[in-house]
Amino acid sequence: MKTIPVETTINGDSTEFLCNADESLLDVLRDRLGLTGAKEGCGTGDCGACSVMMNGRLVCSCLVLGVETQGAEIETIEGMAKGEELHPLQRVFLEEAALQCGVCTPGILIAAKALLEKNPDPTDTEVRYWLAGNLCRCTGYDKIIKAVQTAAAEMRSA
Amino acid sequence: MVRVKLWGSLRALADGEEWVEVEASNFKELLDALSEKYPGLAPQIKRGVSLALDGVIYREAWFTKIGPENEVVLMPYMVGG
Amino acid sequence: MAFDAQAERNFKVVGTRVLRPDGIDKVTGKAAYGADISAPGMLHGRILRSPHAHARIVSIDVSEAEKLPGVKAVVTGADLAQPEDDAFSDVAINCLARDKALYDGHAVAAVAATSKSIAKQAIRLIKVDYEVLPHVTDVDEAMKPDAPVVQEGRALETVPAGMSQNVTTHCQFGHGDLEAGFAKADKIIERSFKTAATHQGYIEPQACMASLGNDGRGEVWCCTQGQYMVRANCAAALGVEESQLRITASEIGGGFGGKTSTFIEPVALALSRKAGKPVKIVMTRDEVLKATGPTISSSMDIKIGMTKDGRITAGQGVLRYSGGAYPNATVEMGAQAAFAAYNLEAVETIGWNAMTNRPKEIPYRAPGAPTAIYAVESVVDELCQELGLDPLDVRLMNAADKGTLSSYGPTFNEIGLVATLEAAKAHPHYTAPLGPNQGRGLSCGFWFNFGGNTCVSLNINDDGTVGVVEGNPDIGGSRASISMMAAEEMGVPYEKVRTVIADTSSLGFNDITDGSRVTFAVGLATIQAARAAIKEMCRRVAKIWDIDEDAVIWEDGCAKPAGPNAGTHPPMTLAEIAAIAGKTGGPIAGHHEVNADGAGVSFGVHLCDTEVDPETGAVKILRYTVFQDAGKAVHPDYVEGQMQGGAVQGIGWALNEEYIYGEDGRLQNAGFLDYRVPVASDLPEIETVILEIPNPGHPYGVRGVGETPIVPPLAAIANAVSRAAGVRMTELPMSPPRLLKAITG
Structure with missing residues (x-):
């Protein structure tokens, strides 16, 4: 199969890669670019572990083709912290033990950040529905919801 | 002598007894003596058993001391998740 | 290893909520799975x-x-x-x-x-x-003498002759005179239950790289x-x-x-x-x-007798489990656990395992216990309903306690069930008002907990920090709890300790991370390894001070003279001792190898309020509270996390998750769209109440907490739904179509 050249921006860096026509963005990120923070939990868009931002929209990268990202702006978990400074969501997740195994965490952090950008003061119910596309099997979601709210409050007062 | 309690489905392999008595001062001697006295129990003991000593479950631990004053109960070998 | 008989030990690190050492890697995407x-x-x-x-x-x-x-x-x-x-x-x-x-x-x-x-x-x-x-995929079908045979010649010697070759395991537990027990009952209820196989549902699929x-x-x-x-x-x-x-x-x-x-x-x-x-x-x-392995599927018959004032007179259960296409002994644990919460004069459980054309069962959190306890707790609840009794009072009246002859053989020593039930009774949740189509359910849960084979190596680094090497994959924060116990014992700050998980060539054998064993057994071995290192440091300091070894004590991370007779030497810190280790005999380390026992059984109680939509059969969980004895909660956040996560997995098992096989024996829902695990919007807050009744088998009183929380939800929700819907549900999951069918008849 012939590979196709794609130019995109990932976490602010212009990035070029070659990929097959049937290759998902998730596979490109993980296998071609070494960005393994996004995880494949299902490959069918049901678990949200591969969540990334594409042109400001939350997407499952397993459902996006690599070639579709031509000219797009992609944000992944690897770009969430600024140097050594964690994003408030990352720091609060850590402080409030909102992760156990951590494999769903990158996707949940990306999704939660997307929510707070749209809605800086969500209700618990709004957080729960927004994150309904991100499966977590360890925590029962309780500490995740609370951590998102703590971070939201902190970000509002910042 | 040590009295040891067998679970229900083992009793048929030990003359129908719930409690059996063998000469033993630790778990290894107990299991050896049980296998010898009741050969029907030998396959289960070989596969693995747990022992409860005064309510505390031990999964292996051959040299755990036991005496006539202890409550000794044979249990299946257990696994967790 | 016994509980330290230090009255009111004042923990400095254990019991706090420190940051986990693998946390930054996990929130930044760096962690390598x-x-x-x-x-x-x-x-x-x-x-x-x-x-x-x-x-x-x-x-x-x-x-x-x-x-x-x-x-x-x-x-x-x-x-x-x-x-x-x-x-x-x-x-x-x-x-x-x-x-x-x-x-x-x-x-x-x-x-x-x-x-x-x-x-x-x-x-x-x-x-x-x-x-x-x-082929055969149903456990009851598989037990019939003319069923297709999955594998030949796999039955254990305990299986009576003449049964289907699919039947591989038979077990029986219990004590007392059942007939006499049932004769004393004012009310006897006998029910049959079925539960679907469910999957552990870890988000990370199995993956490996091998050479x-x-x-x-x-x-x-x-x-x-x-x-x-x-x-x-x-x-x-x-x-x-x-x-x-x-x-x-x-x-x-x-x-x-x-x-x-x-x-x-x-x-x-x-x-x-x-x-x-x-x-x-x-x-x-x-x-x-x-x-990969789902849990067992089951079919069960439970019969319980009760007096009109709530005393259980006898309990009897027959459990038929299928662990898939291979012999399987999970039913032994289910049969032992079924009635463990009760003090009974007469009890019997009989277990069977039958092979079916399903994947090989792999243990899932407290394997065997959730289904058996679901069936028993459902019948107890129905008896309470029929006799007009408070279900919590009935459980307190019949609760197993120290000295109770357990349903699986031994006599219980220190257990925390009564305290856990009392905590549930005192909680505002239990008396909160309910609306129409709403019901409250409760259930006890039980798990054995294990210790097991464990090696720990603890190294004193030359800058005065501490490295712990252990061999159990960290599945939910255990590196934090192990570091905390090492810090506690050494008297150094948590940040001075780093715990890593060894490969198989770097440390001796360790049993798997299972049986709620890691915080208990690895913690125990870590404490012992720390004590060995401390002993060695005290020995070195005794030589420096030229006094007897036992005249040196370890306190707050320092070697000190034991008393005035030992001299007036200023304390030597761990860092000072470490810095000169080469001069005093070489590197300092402690290690401990053990097959740990004394894990101590664990009980939990869950309370659940549900609302049933009578038009769709959908169930909403309104409120959920978990009560559990943790012995000593080393890191309370992660103890709560285990309680919440287990409860939610149980909620999934109760309401939606199931392996669905077609007539052709093929799995029809092999994806997260159709195998529906709970999502955030399905759930309310999961409240937790941690009790701390020290486990006599651990120096800090720690008890495993990971598995018990998945046990009670099945019955707690079934009881809440049955009360809300006005119809007794006897099959899991209680998915909307199944519940609607039960409501509309």
């Missing part, structure tokens, strides 16, 4: 699976696949050794079938190729000639609950020596028991040996659901 590592020259492996529930493999023709450019190796069951030991043999045959495909999804061949897409193409070129056989040379030396990187277990299974399946295999456990994306066996590592090693290159295999979700 099973699928995150690649090697130079690596090939991609892929597995061909049986489309039939039961079929004889007449022949496998791999020639076309081998010819495809980019394919470097193809293997079948013939490429694996045939271990003599039944348990190893079952694992090997489950990794690659030999004579028969035993279930839909059973692996039959595998390829390694230079790309994922070539590997995918190649498995389509493998020609398998199947002779399709009759094996023709000299028998190999390396495996994989996500597992036990690297030493992987080593043993691989050594047996490949016919190589354990010393030559080095297994490294990656970060693990959930397990819940599901990663206590091996499915792909021996296959990757066999492919690697043939190809001469490293091979990576990553399972798809479809493969995870079809071919």
Whole structure:
């Protein structure tokens, strides 16, 4: 199969890669670019572990083709912290033990950040529905919801 | 002598007894003596058993001391998740 | 190792909520899980699976696949050794079938190729000639004498003659005179229950990267609950020596028991040996659901008698479990646990396991207990309803306590059930008002908890910091709790300790991360290793001060003279001692190796309010509270996390999760869209109440907490739903169509 050249921006860096026509963005990120923070939990868009931002929209990268990202702006978990400074969501997740195994965490952090950008003061119910596309099997979601709210409050007062 | 309690489905392999008595001062001697006295129990003991000593479950631990004053109960070998 | 008899020990680190050491890597995407590592020259492996529930493999023709450019190796069951030991043999045959495909999804061949897409193409070129056989997927059907036989000659000696060959295990537990017990009852209820198989549902599919040379030396990187277990299974399946295999456990994306066996590592090693290159295999979700281990499916009959004032006079249960296509002893644990919460004069449980054409059961959190306790707790609740009694008072009246002859044989010593029930009774949740179509349910839960084989090595670094090396994959924050116990014992700040998880060549054998054992057993071994290092430091200091060894004590991270008679030496800190270790005899370390016992059984109580929509059969969980005895909560956040996570897995089991097989014996819902695990919007806050009744078998009083929380939800929700809907639900999951059918008759 012939590979196709794609130019995109990932976490602010212009990035070029070659990929097959049937290759998902998730596979490109993980296998071609070494960005393994996004995880494949299902490959069918049901678990949200591969969540990334594409042109400001939350997407499952397993459902996006690599070639579709031509000219797009992609944000992944690897770009969430600024140097050594964690994003408030990352720091609060850590402080409030909102992760156990951590494999769903990158996707949940990306999704939660997307929510707070749209809605800086969500209700618990709004957080729960927004994150309904991100499966977590360890925590029962309780500490995740609370951590998102703590971070939201902190970000509002910042 | 040590009295040891067998679970229900083992009793048929030990003359129908719930409690059996063998000469033993630790778990290894107990299991050896049980296998010898009741050969029907030998396959289960070989596969693995747990022992409860005064309510505390031990999964292996051959040299755990036991005496006539202890409550000794044979249990299946257990696994967790 | 006994509880330290220090009255009111004042913990400095244990019981606080420190940051976990692996946290930054996990919130920034740096943490390396099973699928995150690649090697130079690596090939991609892929597995061909049986489309039939039961079929004889007449022949496998791999020639076309081998010819495809980019394919470097193809293997079948013939490429694996045939271990003599039944348990190893079952694992090997489950990794690659030999004579028969035993279930839909059973692996039959595998390829390694230079790309994922070539590997995918190649498995389509493998020609398998199947002779399709009759199949059975239901446990009750499988027990019938004329049922299709899954495997022959696998029954244990405890199974009576004349039964279906599918029946492999029979067990019986209990005591007392059942007939006399039932005669004393004012009310007897007898019910039959069925529960569907559910999957652990870890978000990270199994993944590994393996390399094996023709000299028998190999390396495996994989996500597992036990690297030493992987080593043993691989050594047996490949016919190589354990010393030559080095297994490294990656970060693990959930397990819940599901990663206590091996499915792909021996296959990757066999492919690697043939190809001469490293091979990576990553399972798809479809493969995870079809071919890794779900829990048992069950069919159960429960009969309980009660007096009109609430005293249980007798309990009897028959449990029929299926652990899939292989012999399985999970029913033994279910049969022992079923009535464990009760103080009964007469009790009997009988268990059977029958093989079916389903994947091999792999333990799932408190294996065997949730279903059995669901059935028992449902009947107890119905008796309370019928007799107009308060279900919590009835449980308190009948609760097992110290001195109770347990339903599984031994007499209980210190257990925390009564205190846990009393905490539930005192909680505002229990008396909160309910609205229309709402119901409240409660259930007790129980799990044995284990200790097990454990090695810990603790090194004093020359800058005065502490390194702990342990061998159990950290599945939910255990590196934090182990570091905390080391810091507590050494008297140094938590930040001075770093705990790492060793590969199989760097530390002695450890049992898998299972049985709620890690914080208990690894913690215990860590405390002992720390004490050994402290002893050595005190010995060195005694030499420096030229006094007796026992005249030096360890306090707050320093060696000090034991009293005025020992002299007026200023305390020496750990860092000072470490800095001169080379001068005083060499590096300082402590280690401890043990097969830990005394884990102490665990009880929990869950309260749940539900609302049933009578028009759709949908259930909403309104409020949920978990009460559990943790002995001593080392890191309360992660104890709460275990309680919440277990409860939610139980909620999924109760309401939605199930393996659905068609008439053709094929799994119909092998994906997260149709195998529906709970999502955030399904759930309310999960409140937690931790009780701390010290476990006499641990120096800090720690009790395992991981498994018990999945036990009570099944019955707590079934009882709440049954009360809300006005109809007794006896089958799980209580999915909307099933509940609607029950409501509308």
